[in-house]
Amino acid sequence: MFPLLELPFNANNPLIFPYYIPLSLCTDTTQRLREGDIVVTKSRSAIGCSDHSCFWPQSSDGIVRVPYVFSPDYDEAQIRWINEAMAEFEILTCIDFVNHTTESDYLSIKSGKGCWSHYGKIGGGQILSLMKKGCMWKGVIQHELNHALGFLHEQSRSDRDSYVKIMWEYISAGNKGNFKKSENSNNLGLQYDYSSVMHYGTNAFSNTPGRATIIPIPDASVPIGQRYGLSNLDVAKINKLYNCNRCSTVLDSPSGSLSSDNHTSKYSSSNATCFWLIRIPSKRVSLQFDAFSLKSSTDCKTEYVKIYDGVSQSSEVLLDKTCGTKSPPVVTASGRTVLVEFVRGGTGAATGFKISYSSGRSNPRKNGRESDANNVKSENSGKRSGKI
Missing domain, CATH: 2.60.120.290 (Spermadhesin, CUB domain)
Known part of the structure; x- marks a missing residue:
């Protein structure tokens, strides 16, 4: 069994490559991307869900079952990596990703052009894109699944200006929309989470190498943008939004x-x-x-x-x-x-x-590299090109 790949630890690694996806790569003309990886259909004028219609239903036993199907693009190892990323939701929350059978609403997970998802449940077989070469990281997979559950980026919260400073001078005009703040976000009464898997990295969309676009305040050294896995507050937010009775x-x-x-x-x-x-x-x-x-x-x-x-x-x-x-x-x-x-x-x-x-x-x-059996992909499971 090949374990899911995680990143070598680097607290300052912004891991922003999944969010540099040009809008042209989302070729369906009925869709557009907001904040780099959230698909908003033209029938939705804004990202919002005040009537809870975009949340997945909870069964009488308290479990929220989210059906999914994989496209044939993935090999056995890649399917295993995605399933392992899903496993954290199933252990820590009441979200249970289940194989699709006859359900009318489900996730259609495919290797599209980039890493992106719809916001919440939209009905029917909604696409969630996890590109084989670029998105096979546990935190990235969980990030997109969390969008599908109804969560926005952490730095989009209405209270974000009390926790981070956006450096607009290092963001090109075409990317400024990716840093738009929600006016009335549902923060669930929980604190801002710098360590959220939903938070942008320090240099996200920077137009100047080495210049940060997001700086935590008051302590600029606080790491943001991790993609190692769900944070404790990520879990707390899911459990509160979906009324999960989980310890x-x-x-x-x-x-x-x-x-x-x-x-x-x-x-x-x-x-x-x-x-x-x-x-x-x-x-x-x-x-x-x-x-x-x-x-x-x-x-x-x-x-x-x-x-x-x-x-x-x-x-x-x-x-x-x-x-x-x-x-x-x-x-x-x-x-x-x-x-x-x-x-x-x-x-x-x-x-x-x-x-x-x-x-x-x-x-x-092994061969000069640390072997980390439950975190790092086997050398025989396929190497990735490029460096983060």
Whole structure:
């Protein structure tokens, strides 16, 4: 299995290449691109969805199922990469991307000219373009899927001027529209997110090499424009917009901690399932249990911690279901990403657990390059031309 390609860590890498798509590449004359990668049909005078008609429906079980179909353009590895990008939504939110069968509304994912998407659900088989050579990055795939769910770019928020300064002098006249601010955006009561996968990079659409078009304020050194994966606030916004009852957190600092107490307290005292996706900038994730006390049961069926070597429950298991009071050993992943699952089973005297995580050693190098098993595409899976 070839894991999804992620970028080598570089906090200042703007990763803006998907958004330099000339409008002429979107050849359907009924469509135009706004902000570089959002398709707006001529029947829609503006991007907006006050009546929620562009949101995907939620089933009675609380799951929002978004049907999709792949065009035959993609090979098996590329389909796997897209599915792995979708997996983060399915673990962390109530969004579930499902294979299209007979649904009238669905995503038609094809390798078009560039990376672009419609805004929200428009009805019928709506195209979402993920070009094979240029869009096969986890964060780029998630960026376009998030547009299809109804999310705009972060720097388009109505309150953006309190958080970033747009350097208009370095933006050509033809690109100024890509930095238009929404007057009445629905910010969901959540704070501005510099680390959002929906945020432009520092040098997006710059007409002068080395000159920034977006500067965070008051601290210009704050990184923006990451495409490593959904941020914690990206997840929170999806869950709030779609009324998802999910206990999930993204941790993307080089080191930190997580605790069962901080998550299950807001849920019922009976059963709850929580997920933590840990995505560190580099090297390998190492986890240490600082405290551990879960209710014991046969095969740990009722309450347990389980750790996966990747972003989903289909990833290799690093620590199988564990309960009781004996602290588990140190767990080290094969790469930068691990998923921690906690199932709480009813009331009881168990005090829960606390885990500290940090960057462990790098994987062994192969041909002078670091091998990062759950983050970097295999050298045999096809190389990309050009540099970012």
